[in-house]
Amino acid sequence: xxxxxxxxxxxxxxxxxxxxxxxxxxxxxxxxxxxxxxxxxxxxxxxxxxxxxxxxxxxxxxxxxxxxxxxxxxxxxxxxxxxxxxxxxxxxxxxxxxxxxxxxxxxxxxxxxxxxxxxxxxxxxxxxxxxxxxxxxxxxxxxxxxxxxxxxxxxxxxxxxxxxxxxx
Numbered sequence: 550x551x552x553x554x555x556x557x558x559x560x561x562x563x564x565x566x567x568x569x570x571x572x573x574x575x576x577x578x579x580x581x582x583x584x585x586x587x588x589x590x591x592x593x594x595x596x597x598x599x600x601x602x603x604x605x606x607x608x609x610x611x612x613x614x615x616x617x618x619x620x621x622x623x624x625x626x627x628x629x630x631x632x633x634x635x636x637x638x639x640x641x642x643x644x645x646x647x648x649x650x651x652x653x654x655x656x657x658x659x660x661x662x663x664x665x666x667x668x669x670x671x672x673x674x675x676x677x678x679x680x681x682x683x684x685x686x687x688x689x690x691x692x693x694x695x696x697x698x699x700x701x702x703x704x705x706x707x708x709x710x711x712x713x714x715x716x717x
Contacts, residue, residue: 551585554625555586556704557650557679558589561623562589564698570587570592571606576595591613599636624636624647624650625653626654628657629662629665629666633665634668634669637649641673647674648674649675662710679702
């Protein structure tokens, strides 16, 4: 999950996609995963509520895209069934289109993760993958950053557990 998240974040930086990050109770739980370079993101904003949609974050979201409110949000994070899902609920209730990147989300148990992804799909979120979301952003192989993004896409990633592996 951290490897895919790092690939996605690095590609989003290259594509100049505005980013925002939060940390769940960093005083008690520690800082964001050290493998992730979030230097291009606004934040991290500390929070104790399970949704990242704190008043401070809502204010930032209102002008995140060159002074405008974004229509779509790409959502990744830890504890899919807690923080990611509660954030998705709040974002959907506030009219955002939500793209939850399944291979960049984790939970302590696979059951919690998969069921949370199902619930988010049921509420209208798009459940996607790192590669899929990057191609959606670029839309065309003539995109000026296509070849550079392709290097992130071609980097092998670890098994995510999203699809069962046959033992045959």
